Amino acid sequence: MNRTTTTQALKAELAWFTKANYFALVLIFFLAGFFVFEDRGHHRNLYYLLSFLPIAYLVITKRIPGAFNHKLPWVIVACFLGFTAASALWSSVSLADDAYDMIRYFLLVMSFLLLIVTVICDSHWTVERILLYSVLLVAAIAFATLLIHYQNNPFPYSRVPALSRHGEVQTLGANMYGVFATASLVLLLQPSTRRSLAPAYLTALAVSASILLAFLVLAQTRGAILALAVTLTTLLALHRSWKTLVCIALALVLVTVSVELWGSIRGFLERGAGARPAIWADAWRQVLEAPWFGQGRTAEFELDTGSRIYGHPHNVVLYLLLQTGFVGLSLxxxxxxxxxxxxxRIGARSRNWLLLSLMVFGLIAMLFTSRDFLRSPNTTWLLYWLPVGLIIGAQINRAMTARANRRVGALQNTGE
Incomplete structure (x- = not known):
């Protein structure tokens, strides 16, 4: 092979690695990377380097065509994030220490949404394909982690005493198992997915869903389990799969009875249950001290339950009320x-309820989580901003397709 032929072959190979394909790979590894690095240190720095800086460059040089064609969702998100960032002005914490962080958090969330929109609108990567590869990669990493740590830490992030007696490996929170478990189950239940995927992919997806569900159950976070149950019930009701719902209900009854015979279901339900009402009561008391605009984005809280001090109300509504008041919560x-x-609307049009399912799961889980979805890249981002980004991308993609169809129709009419 001469030099010219080699150069042409190399160019042909690199032609696939377009802007959108690059961001698709970054997004998939970013989602799966939470399992390895969680949301601190290397994972955050890799996001800055591989995603935030390239997105910032493309925005500055105006090389993301069509991303802002549908402006309403961007305006709504910007108003909410802008008010949240501005709330640092009336925070008791020094503004000089936190002004940079507020700007950075605003830009990071917007860049994450732009990354998703760019992938969906500027490539052949569909939402289903992105989530499929993310689920497969996450499940593979999860299973590998289980095998690697089995000798000393039999199950990552498990609260089951028999499994975590040697200590916990907090590689990923239960909410994130839930996000990927939800995605995998919805993909399996979607008729369009079953028709389009090869049998090998369907088998791999089913195995991945089983692994993620096992991790979710053994992590024993009730909020995530409740969120998944509500999401699946909503999904099956939308599909009108009443027989499947009855079968799942019977299976849950059998599982509950079996677990109760082992004597552990009561401990699971009672663990930490007494703390939540006390946390929420003290949080509400502090909300009433600054009801309209809150205590500010950078305020630090001490929620006293009588036996322990908490820094988070474990509820997204109370968290927003504490920081931004009723104005911020309304936004x-x-x-x-x-x-x-x-x-x-997207689901009703296409009979594909993936986006709605992810949104429902995230919202239910956020009612019980103690993580902040308005800071640097973190696992709670994926509870809220992942479905939001996918929805914006789907809206813009549909608008661009409709505009292109109108243009083609106009040209055809002119030709006639």
Whole structure:
């Protein structure tokens, strides 16, 4: 092979590695990377290097065509994030220490949404394909981690005493098992997915779903398990799969009875249950001290339950009320309602309820989580901003397709 032929072959290979394909791979490894690096240190720095800086460059040089064609969702998100960032002005913590962080958090969330929109609107990567490869990669990493740590830490992030007696390996929170388990189950239940995927992929997806569900159950976080149950019930009701719902209900009854015979279901339900009402009561008391605008984005909280001090109310609604008051909560509710309705409309049109399922799971899980979805790249980002980004991408992609069809129709009419 001469030099010219080699150069042409290399160019042909590199032609696939376009902007959108690059970001698709970055997004998939970013989602799966939470299992390895969680949301600190290397994972955050890799996001800055591989995603934030390239996105910032493309925005500055105006090389993301069509991303802002549908402006309403961007305006809604920007209003909510902008008010949240501005709330640092009336925070008791020094503004000089946190102004940079507020700007950075705003830009990071927007860049994450832009990354998703770029992948969906500027490539052949569909939402289903992105999540499929993410699920397969996450399940593979999860299973490998289980095998690697089995000798000394039999199960990563498990609260089951028999499995975590040698210590915990906190590689990933239960909510993240839930996000990927939800995605895998929805993909398996979607008729379009079963028709389009090869049998080998369907088998791999089913195995991945089983692994992620096992991790979710053994992590024993009730909020994530409840969120998954509500999501699956909603999904099956939308599909009108009543027989499947009855079968699942019977299976859950059998599992519950079996676990109760082992004497552990009560401990699972009672663990930490007494702390939540006390946390929420003290959080509400502090909300009333600054009800309209909250205590500010950078305020630090001490929620006293009598036996322990907590720094987070373990509820997204109370968290937003504490920081941004009823004004900030109202903006978040407007934002959330808009994207829930958009996800429902997309599902009703295409009979594909993946986006709505992810949104429902994230919202239910956020009612019990102690993580912040408005800071640097973290696992709670994926509870809220992942479905939001996918919904924006689907909206813009549909608008661009409709515009292209109108243009083609106009040209055909002109030709006639």
């Amino acid at each position: 978040w509710l407007i934002c959330t309602t808009y994207f829930l309705l958009a996800a429902y």
